[in-house]
Amino acid sequence: MKILLIEDDREAASYLIQALDEAGHVSHHAADGETGYAMASSMDYDVLIIDRMLPRRDGISIIESLRAEDDNTPVLILSALGEVDDRVTGLRAGGDDYLTKPYAFTELLARVEVLARRSSPNEGETHFEVGGLSLDRLSRKVERDGENILLQPREFRLLEYLMKHSGQVVTRTMLLENVWDYHFDPQTNVIDVHMSRLRSKIDKGYKGQILHTIRGAGYMIK
Amino acid sequence: MNSSFRLWRTTTFRLTALFIVIFVLAAISLLAFMAYQSSIQIQRSQTVEIEREIRELVRLEKVRGIRSVANVVQKLARRAGPGIYYLGDEKGRKLVGNVSNFPMEVLTQNGIHTFNYSIEQALPDNIGNNTKGVGYALVSSRKLKGGFRLIVGRDIVERRGYTSIIFRGFLFGVIGIVILSLITGGITAKRVLKRIDSISDTTDKIMSGNMSQRVPITKRNDEFDRLATSLNDMLDRIENLMSGLKEVTDNVAHDLKTPLTRMRSKAEAALRKGVSAKDQRAALQATIDESDQLIRTFNALLMISRVEAGTPSGSFASFDVSEVAKDMAELYEPVAEDAGIELILKTEKEVSIYANRELIGQALVNLIENAIKYAGGGKAKNKKIVLSVGEENKNVRIEVSDNGVGIPKEDRERAVERFVRLEKSRTEAGSGLGLSLVRAVAKLHKGEFYLQDNKPGLRAIIEIPKDKQ
Numbered sequence: 106m107k108i109l110l111i112e113d114d115r116e117a118a119s120y121l122i123q124a125l126d127e128a129g130h131v132s133h134h135a136a137d138g139e140t141g142y143a144m145a146s147s148m149d150y151d152v153l154i155i156d157r158m159l160p161r162r163d164g165i166s167i168i169e170s171l172r173a174e175d176d177n178t179p180v181l182i183l184s185a186l187g188e189v190d191d192r193v194t195g196l197r198a199g200g201d202d203y204l205t206k207p208y209a210f211t212e213l214l215a216r217v218e219v220l221a222r223r224s225s226p227n228e229g230e231t232h233f234e235v236g237g238l239s240l241d242r243l244s245r246k247v248e249r250d251g252e253n254i255l256l257q258p259r260e261f262r263l264l265e266y267l268m269k270h271s272g273q274v275v276t277r278t279m280l281l282e283n284v285w286d287y288h289f290d291p292q293t294n295v296i297d298v299h300m301s302r303l304r305s306k307i308d309k310g311y312k313g314q315i316l317h318t319i320r321g322a323g324y325m326i327k
Numbered sequence: 328m329n330s331s332f333r334l335w336r337t338t339t340f341r342l343t344a345l346f347i348v349i350f351v352l353a354a355i356s357l358l359a360f361m362a363y364q365s366s367i368q369i370q371r372s373q374t375v376e377i378e379r380e381i382r383e384l385v386r387l388e389k390v391r392g393i394r395s396v397a398n399v400v401q402k403l404a405r406r407a408g409p410g411i412y413y414l415g416d417e418k419g420r421k422l423v424g425n426v427s428n429f430p431m432e433v434l435t436q437n438g439i440h441t442f443n444y445s446i447e448q449a450l451p452d453n454i455g456n457n458t459k460g461v462g463y464a465l466v467s468s469r470k471l472k473g474g475f476r477l478i479v480g481r482d483i484v485e486r487r488g489y490t491s492i493i494f495r496g497f498l499f500g501v502i503g504i505v506i507l508s509l510i511t512g513g514i515t516a517k518r519v520l521k522r523i524d525s526i527s528d529t530t531d532k533i534m535s536g537n538m539s540q541r542v543p544i545t546k547r548n549d550e551f552d553r554l555a556t557s558l559n560d561m562l563d564r565i566e567n568l569m570s571g572l573k574e575v576t577d578n579v580a581h582d583l584k585t586p587l588t589r590m591r592s593k594a595e596a597a598l599r600k601g602v603s604a605k606d607q608r609a610a611l612q613a614t615i616d617e618s619d620q621l622i623r624t625f626n627a628l629l630m631i632s633r634v635e636a637g638t639p640s641g642s643f644a645s646f647d648v649s650e651v652a653k654d655m656a657e658l659y660e661p662v663a664e665d666a667g668i669e670l671i672l673k674t675e676k677e678v679s680i681y682a683n684r685e686l687i688g689q690a691l692v693n694l695i696e697n698a699i700k701y702a703g704g705g706k707a708k709n710k711k712i713v714l715s716v717g718e719e720n721k722n723v724r725i726e727v728s729d730n731g732v733g734i735p736k737e738d739r740e741r742a743v744e745r746f747v748r749l750e751k752s753r754t755e756a757g758s759g760l761g762l763s764l765v766r767a768v769a770k771l772h773k774g775e776f777y778l779q780d781n782k783p784g785l786r787a788i789i790e791i792p793k794d795k796q
Contacts, residue, residue, distance in 0.1 A: 205626075207622055209619075285658060287654070287688050287689075289685065289689040290623060295659060295661075321612075
């Protein structure tokens with residue numbers, strides 16, 4: 106995957122580039138807004154990671170210009186500003202996701218990978234299948250090895266999100282944001298409790314594990 | 328000198344002076360108009376009277392002849408008063424009367440005439456009291472049969488008197504009014520100045536460091552008292568915030584230093600010789616966890632201060648609070664169940680509110696997490712948390728109650744302060760910021776947050792006005 110990182114903190118950027126490379130991505134770095142904008146508009150990237158506060162040109166204006174030019178490359182906004190309003194302005198300007206500094210690299214990586222997939226055409230799919238597990242969005246049926254599994258509505262949405270991003274790490278905050286539509290940071294392990302319930306329904310008593318816990322990152326269905 | 332100069336510079340005094348000038352100008356024009364009007368009026372009524380006398384005399388001449396007229400004119404001329412009577416021959420010589428030297432046109436032309444004359448030489452003693460100066464006469468002249476000329480008129484003494492009376496009245500009135508208004512203006516200005524001085528004295532004292540000073544309030548309950556009250560309220564708020572800030576700074580120092588110290592010692596221990604790679608990894612992981620907790624604390628602090636500063640109302644929208652409560656109950660129900668606590672949701676059908684949905688959700692989460700943490704410690708057999716949303720007197724009431732250990736009455740106020748965790752040891756997980764954020768969120772929505780005894784347990788209540796703010 107080809108990623109452009111526009112970030113003025115050189116040390117943070119070099120860690121991030123290194124980590125992205127280790128994760129198997131090709132990443133470029135721009136240290137200020139103007140250079141970043143020039144690179145983003147002249148080359149093809151799968152995902153742009155843009156810091157909000159940049160020298161010479163701020164992140165929001167870069168995104169607005171790109172969107173005005175019909176460039177729909179997914180954008181992840183990085184920001185030290187984490188309040189609801191800042192998130193809203195960022196997303197309104199055309200950003201696709203918003204991550205507050207400081208962040209865990211696993212969180213950033215998971216979000217970047219999901220963003221890159223978003224531009225590929227599985228968006229409209231109605232039927233997902235992973236191993237022996239299948240989920241149908243129209244009939245709202247979930248089956249494991251041919252057996253029907255009854256899920257609560259929220260459990261269904263949880264599984265739906267996980268299966269839509271099968272093979273990708275999904276973090277707890279991503280689940281809270283996308284399945285529950287809240288952006289707060291819970292102190293307790295709420296998501297883990299829901300996941301263990303889901304797991305007991307779709308994995309327990311079947312051969313082979315489908316729902317995996319990725320340590321220090323989140324969950325993955327594969 | 329200095330004080331009278333200050334008095335002059337007050338708005339009240341300047342307004343008074345301005346009003347005096349306007350008043351005097353208005354009085355002058357009013358009086359001038361009145362004087363003009365009344366002189367016209369006097370002249371008109373005199374003219375009517377003169378014409379009537381002339382007509383009578385002309386008729387007398389027709390009936391009884393000129394001799395009889397001369398007799399009457401002579402009698403009339405002798406009477407005391409402002410009357411002017413004259414009967415002369417065709418050559419302009421006076422036969423009878425009390426005035427002789429008329430201007431030429433009066434002796435030759437019929438009709439009404441007015442003219443000035445010198446009283447000393449012209450009028451006999453019996454005319455008027457004003458024997459000095461210039462007289463003003465209004466006469467009617469008529470030529471009779473045989474060339475005789477009859478003149479009847481009045482010396483308009485009233486006119487002179489009137490003018491001087493008006494002028495004197497005006498002078499005394501205006502001087503009196505000017506003096507009175509200057510005095511009252513001065514007194515008012517002085518009083519206003521005194522009140523203002525007491526306010527600026529207070530602010531001076533506060534600026535020099537005495538935060539407990541307040542503007543004195545009188546019993547008059549006037550606009551200055553209202554100003555003073557709102558100033559005092561503002562000062563209370565500022566003082567509160569300042570002492571709060573000091574406490575927060577102390578607590579931040581303590582609460583952030585402790586985990587930082589722990590992190591530092593862990594890293595140091597891992598660097599020592601003879602530590603296995605596995606243990607080093609574990610130490611690094613522990614450092615990351617510790618810093619995550621620190622970041623979380625920072626985020627909570629930032630969030631509280633941003634909410635307290637007031638987020639722009641652009642983030643407000645109308646939504647159903649019961650829906651949010653339902654989401655949260657559903658989200659936390661499994662967590663509560665794992666802790667052996669029943670989470671019960673009680674909501675009315677739809678409770679619409681104009682608010683920031685994220686913040687209301689966050690406040691609810693803080694209350695539920697708090698309840699789960701403390702409900703477990705209670706003695707009740709069936710531990711439970713009740714989350715209810717309802718409407719009461721135009722307020723939306725969000726309530727989270729548990730039957731756990733509760734908070735003693737004397738600690739309830741303090742529990743809402745930043746970083747206050749009531750167990751002294753501070754060993755329990757959590758930043759001690761949860762309830763502070765709830766209060767900040769309630770305040771942002773012009774509402775209240777308070778804690779009550781649930782007997783046993785704690786009842787946390789958020790009340791937010793339902794109206795669009």
